[in-house]
Amino acid sequence: xxxxxxxxxxxxxxxxxxxxxxxxxxxxxxxxxxxxxxxxxxxxxxxxxxxxxxx
Ligand SMILES: [Zn+2]
Numbered sequence: 627x628x629x630x631x632x633x634x635x636x637x638x639x640x641x642x643x644x645x646x647x648x649x650x651x652x653x654x655x656x657x658x659x660x661x662x663x664x665x666x667x668x669x670x671x672x673x674x675x676x677x678x679x680x681x
Contacts, residue, residue: 643679645670 642651647670656667656676669676 643668643677645673645675646677646679647673647675 643653643655643666644651645653645668650670650672652671653668654671656669665678665680667676668679
């Protein structure tokens with residue numbers, strides 16, 4: 627695992643994901659094609675990098 631802060635997972639739906647690169651929450655949720663189980667794709671506006679996040 628990548629050592630994400632478990633407290634982030636308690637944010638619930640609608641809470642911005644925390645960027646694993648810079649730790650910021652200036653992120654947007656992407657809409658991947660196909661079934662997404664418990665992961666979602668987010669995009670950090672600061673790093674300009676996509677990342678996966680739980681929930
Ligand atoms: Zn970032």
